[in-house]
Amino acid sequence: MSLTLEETAHVARLARLRLTPDELARMQVQLSNILDHFTLLQEVDVSDIPPTAQVTDLVNAMRDDLVRPSLPRDEALANAPAQAEGMFRVGAIFEE
Amino acid sequence: MHDYLVTIGLEVHAQILTASKMFCGCSADYADAAPNTHVCPTCLGLPGALPVINRRAIEFAIATGLALNCRIQHANLISRKNYFYADLPSGYQRSQYDDPLCVAGWLDIDGDEGPRRIGLTRVHIEEDTGKLTHADDNTSLVDFNRAGVPLMEIVSEPDIASPEEAKRYFQKLRQILIWIGVNTGDMEKGALRCDANVSLRPVGQEAYGAKVEIKNMNSFRALERALVYEIDRQAAVLRAGGRITQETRGWDESRGITEAQRTKEGSADYRYFPEPDIPPLQVDETLIDACRARLPELPDTRRARFMHEYGLSLQDAETLTADRHRAAYYERTVIAVQAVGGTPRDAAVWIAGELLRLINDTGEELQAAETRLPPAAVAEVVDMLLRGAITRTTAKEAFEVAFRTGQSPAQIVAERGWAVISDTDALTRLAREVIAAHPKAVAEYQGGKATAIKFLIGQIMKATKGQASPQMVQSALEAELDPGA
Ligand SMILES: [Zn+2]
Secondary structure: OOOOOOOOHHHHHHOOOOOOOHHHHHHHHHHHHHHHHHHHHHOOOOOOOOOOOOOOOOOEEEEOOOOOOOOOHHHHHHOOOEEEEEEEEEEEEOOO | OEEEEEEEEEEEEOOOOOOOOOOOEOOOOOOOOOOOOOOOOOOOOOOOOOOOEOOOOOOOHHHHHHHHOOOOOOOOOEEEEEEEOOOEEEEEEOOOOOOOEEEEEEEHHHHHHHHEEEEEEEEEEHHHHHEEEOOOOOOOEEEEEOOOOOOEEEEOOOOOHHHHHHHHHHHHHHHHHHHOOOOOOOOOOOOOOEEEEEEEEEEEOOOOOOEEEEEEEEOHHHHHHHHHHHHHHHHHHHHHOOOOOOOOEEOOOOOOOOEEOOOOOOHHHHOEEEEEOOOEOOOHHHHHHHHHOOOOOOHHHHHHHHHHHHOOOHHHHHHEEEEEEEHHHHHHHHHHHHHHHOOHHHHHHHHHHHHHHHHHHOOOOHHHHHOOOOOHHHHHHHHHOOOOOHHHHHHHHHHHHHHHOOHHHHHHHHOOOOOOOHHHHHHHHHHHHHHHHHHHEEEEEEOOOOOOOHHHHHHHHOOOOOOOOOHHHHHHHHHOOOOOO
């Protein structure tokens, strides 16, 4: 078991997931299994391979500083669960 | 603060003055836009949208790094900084972590005890967040027009020793950003924002004290006040034997205090990782050289040049290089003034002395006033003065009328009959009249009382409403009174 229950709860909190004790225990196992797979991958010798976060081989994908049309506002707000005055309406911002 | 050493570092967020956003083509000019009208799938963080870097934002950030004496890094990575907040549509902010664009720079300021060099840790690029408005009914409203506007975060070393130095550092930084055209400098609209890290340690102690971060300072004055308050607060805690907790505090402008804020996440919890949707950014020397070549002469260099090239005092040179437009206006005026036989100092006297006072009164920008008072108009005033066509007092009046009306100074003087009476025949005629009318003064003068001529000069000045040169009047009188001399 590579993750403690506390670490699992911490990750859940960062992901804003409210988990029951049962779910938390299950996640501890599943998440640990995933991490164990990475432990396996870490055994491969990659010292000659430069690190990358990319698979495209592209560099410097850039655009000119030109303004393009934005979305019509009703489209931008179309999926908002709540809205008011042309804005997204969310619960008041209070931390737990 | 004699028993504690103060250590301050500033983190400045500056919006990069581009037309479009950092990763999409939405307009970055959100100030007067209706809410959520400058948004698209990319800056709303919708799944499947592909962010593409705005080249000009990178060039402007490189220019900033160069102006701040930084080393520009070749290999750059955009990372995701993960946290949940309603103003952050995608749940992460695109930023830089391991490989900031610019590192190891510095900025020279006038410190409390002479010149000081403040180190700059890094300048990195990131995107701005949306704007939250808190409604009465316990909900918040979100406008994403600002989300994705390009930002630079400019982080100083903890080299700042007092609130006053912090203010000077921030002012100088602002001057440079505006000067090179990468930021508006508008703090009220949030285009330029500042956070501070403050710690205290007893004199003689090597290790820094616990670091407190202060946020929400929206003016130079707020920055200075917040730091003064926070230093006093920490010193009081330490003197009472207490400990300072490392925390984030917000400045409350109306109450004049800092207050502990709830924190979002610990830094390790941001789970930075390379942004997979953005290919690496390779900045080569060609691009850096091109950015360097476009960089204008910077304020410090220009100020020094004004002093040695034009013989200006430090104060005048400083005033005339406060912004780039003013410096350029001054130099154009120097050329115009020199063409009529004046000196760079003449140009400085009229601009630093008169023009800035007038602009200050009307509260307008030089750019606006300049249309009424171009360099050629300043030169006209200098010219008339040098030729003796007007007195210094008249010159000032003509200058002011030209400033208000946009009329040419020469025309103003001509139309209002302000020209000095330099016609010798006319002055001789006046001298004769005055001599005939005041025999007593004439007798006194001729009896050896040399000062009696002052009375006669005064009479002529009165008759000409001050439009004659006193020297010429005296010569005319002397010629009549002592024909042999
Ligand atoms: Zn957009």
